[in-house]
Amino acid sequence: MPYPAQLSLKFVARLALIAATLMLSACGNMATAPIDEKAATAAAGYGRAFGRIAYRENGKETPWSSSALGFDFLTVFVRAVRSGEMQFMSIVDDGRFYWPLRADEYVIVGYQVTRNRITTSRSTGRLFASFSVPEKGQSVYLGELRIEVDSSHFGLDVVDQYAGALKLEEARLSAGKLAPVKGLMRLEDRIGRFQRVTDICEKAWGLNCDSNYKGVEPLRPAGTPQGFPVTENLTPNLEWKPSTRSDVTYDVAIFESLSFLYGMTGAVPRLRGALVAYAQGIHDPRFMLKAPLQPGMKYEWTVRLRDGDTVSSWSTTSYFVFALVAWARGSGNGFGFATPGK
Numbered sequence: 629m630p631y632p633a634q635l636s637l638k639f640v641a642r643l644a645l646i647a648a649t650l651m652l653s654a655c656g657n658m659a660t661a662p663i664d665e666k667a668a669t670a671a672a673g674y675g676r677a678f679g680r681i682a683y684r685e686n687g688k689e690t691p692w693s694s695s696a697l698g699f700d701f702l703t704v705f706v707r708a709v710r711s712g713e714m715q716f717m718s719i720v721d722d723g724r725f726y727w728p729l730r731a732d733e734y735v736i737v738g739y740q741v742t743r744n745r746i747t748t749s750r751s752t753g754r755l756f757a758s759f760s761v762p763e764k765g766q767s768v769y770l771g772e773l774r775i776e777v778d779s780s781h782f783g784l785d786v787v788d789q790y791a792g793a794l795k796l797e798e799a800r801l802s803a804g805k806l807a808p809v810k811g812l813m814r815l816e817d818r819i820g821r822f823q824r825v826t827d828i829c830e831k832a833w834g835l836n837c838d839s840n841y842k843g844v845e846p847l848r849p850a851g852t853p854q855g856f857p858v859t860e861n862l863t864p865n866l867e868w869k870p871s872t873r874s875d876v877t878y879d880v881a882i883f884e885s886l887s888f889l890y891g892m893t894g895a896v897p898r899l900r901g902a903l904v905a906y907a908q909g910i911h912d913p914r915f916m917l918k919a920p921l922q923p924g925m926k927y928e929w930t931v932r933l934r935d936g937d938t939v940s941s942w943s944t945t946s947y948f949v950f951a952l953v954a955w956a957r958g959s960g961n962g963f964g965f966a967t968p969g970k
Contacts, residue, residue, distance in 0.1 A: 657888035659705055659714040659896075668728030670765035676806055677734075677761055678726045678797055679770035679813075680789070681719050683741070686778045690741075692720045698745040703894065704755070705740075709733040716890040724793075726800055731764045736813065737886060738899045739775070753777070754900045755784065759813040767806035769793055770813045786813055820879055820908050820939070828940035833933050834872035843943025844868040844878075844913070844931045846963040853945060856885070856964040862920035864965060868931055868943075870913040877934045878910040881942070882917070885926040885964060898961055900928050909934060924969040928962030 668674035683690045683702055692701050702719040710732060717727055736757045743749050759770050769790050776783035790810050794801070801808055829837035835844060840853070848867035851857035866880060884901035904927070907915055921927065933940040945961050 657714070657886075659716040659888045659890035659894075661891070662715055662717060663728050665728055670806070673730050673764045674728050675731055675761040675764055676726055676767040676804065677729050677759065677770050678724070678767060679793065680772040681723045681725065681739075682772060682774045683719075683723070683739075684774070684776050685741075692723070698743070700741070700743050703740045703742065703890070705737050705888075705890075705896070705899070707735050707737050709735060709758075714886075714888060714890075716894065724796065726797065729761050731761050731766075733760045734758070735902075736773070737901060738896070740894065740896060742894070750895075752896055752899060753782065756816040756902075757784075757786070757813040758816075760811060762809075762811070765806060767797075767801055767804070767808045768811045769808060770811065773813060784815060786815060788812060816903075819881055819903065819906055821937070822934070822939040823937040825939055825941060828932065828943060830940075833876070833940050835933075841943065841945055843940070844871075844933075846929075848914075849965045852963045852965055856926050856966040858966045858968055860968075862923060862967050863917040864921075864967075865914065865916045866929055867914040871933055873933075875935070877908075878913060878915075879906070879908045879932045879934055879939065880910060880915045880929060881906050881932075881962075882921075882927055882929045883962060885928045885962075887926070898926075898928070898964065900962060921967050923967050926964065926966045928964050930962040 662668075663674070668676075681702065681704065690700060690702070693699065694701075702723075704717050704719060706715045706717055706727070706729075707713070708715075708730075714737075717725060719725060736755045736759070738752060738754045738756075740750055740752045753775070755773070755775070757773060759768070761768050771786040772789050772793075774783075774785045774787060776785075788810075794808060797808075826832070828835065828843040837843065846852045846866075846868050848865055849857045849859050868878075881903060882905040883903055886899040886901045887897055889895050904921065905917060905919070930942045930944065932942045942962075945963060
């Protein structure tokens with residue numbers, strides 16, 4: 629007969645799967661696991677990508693481990709640029725990774741931290757770091773991706789530790805007969821022109837932040853704060869409540885929105901993908917796209933305030949989903965909408 633602890637773990641896993649299904653009931657996308665190491669040969673068109681991911685929360689780096697008390701692990705999501713195929717990669721122990729990938733262009737679109745104690749919690753964030761595996765049979769060093777997270781700040785940097793990484797991965801590189809090269813991942817260019825960024829919730833910007841919104845409150849499309857309302861056409865009107873300051877202008881950015889399931893119980897309800905439109909220095913609190921978006925797609929949009937060369941941080945909203953003993957939270961999200969179907 630199973631021990632109570634074994635029953636509890638199975639029960640939690642089952643409920644977590646129910647929670648994931650509830651969160652993504654309208655989503656059929658699935659991120660796949662990486663190919664088996666033995667099958668990922670150079671003859672089959674594969675190389676490797678290696679490096680390290682360091683995740684620091686509130687000034688302390690998280691070690692990824694499990695024990696009788698629970699577990700903590702990090703999953704990153706890697707998207708092939710040409711095919712759009714999404715893979716999920718588990719980051720364990722000290723954060724080092726060694727991924728089997730075909731020769732192609734890739735983007736690390738985001739990550740999810742899963743923590744399990746009595747309940748299971750998941751927090752998701754956007755990364756958008758690009759890299760390439762130029763040739764089959766190569767092992768490309770991507771660098772050390774450093775993620776810094778606290779209550780008011782998100783930082784991202786790539787550090788070159790090539791010499792040390794070669795020593796640490798010498799055995800695997802030698803066994804696989806994969807020629808190592810350095811090709812550090814590239815972080816996304818910053819959006820627009822500015823010299824200084826301040827928090828959008830500072831009183832100087834003339835907005836009222838609360839637990840739902842950090843920044844402006846969206847008005848159109850109707851229902852955009854609650855999910856992904858379908859717009860009337862492919863060039864929707866976006867509108868938001870203005871600042872109390874009449875001398876500021878607004879910048880607007882629109883991104884694709886990604887959602888998918890992965891593994892047995894993992895779920896990403898929403899994650900900002902590629903930037904698809906940007907406008908700067910708008911005087912009125914509204915914006916209409918000139919070029920049409922793709923039909924049948926989900927998007928997220930956001931607004932920041934501008935005073936000359938000083939800009940605010942981007943407006944964000946948050947979600948919280950609870951189902952039985954599993955819950956998920958996300959911050960730094962844009963406002964959603966979906967375009968009419970194909």
